[in-house]
Amino acid sequence: ATYSNGSIAPMRIINANRSPKAIIHILMKFWLETPFQRIKVFRTALENFVNARPREWVALVGFRATRVEADFGYVEYRIICQHREAWQNIGPILQSKADLSSFCLEVSKKLDLRYVSPPMPVKLTAPGFNHSGLISNYSSENETKEPRSAENTLTADDLQDVAALFVIRE
Numbered sequence: 001a002t003y004s005n006g007s008i009a010p011m012r013i014i015n016a017n018r019s020p021k022a023i024i025h026i027l028m029k030f031w032l033e034t035p036f037q038r039i040k041v042f043r044t045a046l047e048n049f050v051n052a053r054p055r056e057w058v059a060l061v062g063f064r065a066t067r068v069e070a071d072f073g074y075v076e077y078r079i080i081c082q083h084r085e086a087w088q089n090i091g092p093i094l095q096s097k098a099d100l101s102s103f104c105l106e107v108s109k110k111l112d113l114r115y116v117s118p119p120m121p122v123k124l125t126a127p128g129f130n131h132s133g134l135i136s137n138y139s140s141e142n143e144t145k146e147p148r149s150a151e152n153t154l155t156a157d158d159l160q161d162v163a164a165l166f167v168i169r170e
Contacts, residue, residue: 004098011125021058024097025081028104032070037153038111039077044156045107049100049163050081051118056096056169058082079104092169099166106162111154 030039042064050057062080069076075147083093108114 007126016090017086018105019087021085022083022085022093024081024083024093024100025060026081026101026104027066028077028079028108029074029081030077030108030113031115032068032073032075033115034075038113041154041156041159042111043106045159045163047106048156048160049103049166052163053096053168056092058084073118096169103162103166106165107159110162111156147158 039169044068047060050141059082061082062078064078065075066078079100083096085093087093099167105114159160
């Protein structure tokens with residue numbers, strides 16, 4: 001198929017083979033009151049995961065707090081990793097990104113870092129009906145969990161069993 005120059009003029013043509021070593025970004029939200037020591041353990045576990053897979057990842061390029069939302073109770077971190085493959089070979093890149101994202105989720109659960117958004121109030125009304133009992137039946141299960149106490153601290157070495165869930169590709 002051929003295209004006229006005018007139809008592709010506003011477009012950008014990219015040769016994905018010339019974009020070696022793809023850069024992957026993952027966003028994570030952590031609870032605002034999380035102790036920084038626990039964030040450091042998370043980062044160390046992440047570095048260990050990336051370094052254990054040298055045929056997939058070049059390095060952990062960045063781990064930054066990019067947004068602080070005190071009103072909503074979270075801090076957003078951006079995880080930046082460099083992959084060995086060029087963007088042209090997107091299949092393995094997306095699989096590695098999925099593995100890394102799943103690892104981050106599992107570690108954040110184990111360290112009790114996950115941010116759970118507060119429940120939003122819901123007001124359901126319809127003409128002729130009384131729904132005032134809906135709010136009173138609200139269960140406290142939906143409340144955000146308090147973080148673990150300082151006595152239950154984990155180290156990056158304690159999280160090796162989580163890293164073992166993910167296959168190292170040859």
